[in-house]
Structure formats: C-alpha cells, structure tokens
Amino acid sequence: MMNASRAVKKPAKSLQDLPPIRVRREPPTIAEAVAAAQDLADDVEQQVEIAAGLIGLPLDEVRPQVLAAAKAKPERAPERILSTGGTSRAPRTVIVERRTRPPLVVERRGRPFDGRR
Numbered sequence: 001m002m003n004a005s006r007a008v009k010k011p012a013k014s015l016q017d018l019p020p021i022r023v024r025r026e027p028p029t030i031a032e033a034v035a036a037a038q039d040l041a042d043d044v045e046q047q048v049e050i051a052a053g054l055i056g057l058p059l060d061e062v063r064p065q066v067l068a069a070a071k072a073k074p075e076r077a078p079e080r081i082l083s084t085g086g087t088s089r090a091p092r093t094v095i096v097e098r099r100t101r102p103p104l105v106v107e108r109r110g111r112p113f114d115g116r117r
Helices: 030-040 044-055 059-072
Strands: 080-086 091-097
Touching (some): 044 059
C-alpha cells in the first residue's frame, strides 16, 4: 500500500531574517516639481513654496522657473460649445460646459514616516 504524501508547510521567515528595506530617494526635477505645484495651487507664490519644498532648493532659485511656467500655461477659461444641428423638423441643441472644481485639501493625521526602516 502506498501512503499519500501530505503537503508540508514551509516555515515562515521572520522579519529578522530578512535584509533591511532600502528605499531609493530621488528628488523630482524642477519641471516635475513646478508641474505638481501648478496642479496643487493657483497662487504663484504658493506654487513657488510647494516646488521649493519638493526639490529642497531656496525660493529664489525656484521662482523664475515657476513664473516662466505660469506664462507658458495660460489660464483655461470654461469652454462652452453650442451646436444647433439636426433635421429641419426637430433641431437639436448640444451644450457642453467645462467647470473647474475647487482644489482638494488633504490633511495627514498619521505619524510621520520614519526613513530608518
């Protein structure tokens, strides 16, 4: 008679057996930081502060790039497209409007990230 083999459970590795986790930190480029700041705030001075905080540079070094990007990116006005088309019996009207939403503010209430782990 043959004995059926039983599944053998592998022993779990403890966290002490694993090597430490290494996180590679690369700060964003100036263009990436300016783009993120433009998406987060409408005020140019707030954009300068956000971009400088992301890169880790002084405000005076970041301000020219933010101002240049603000000139290159014009304010988008809400679009309104009117189209009257269709048959002569029943004309159709299509109205498309684009509305902007107010900025979303997120508060972190957890404990700060500890980079030593």
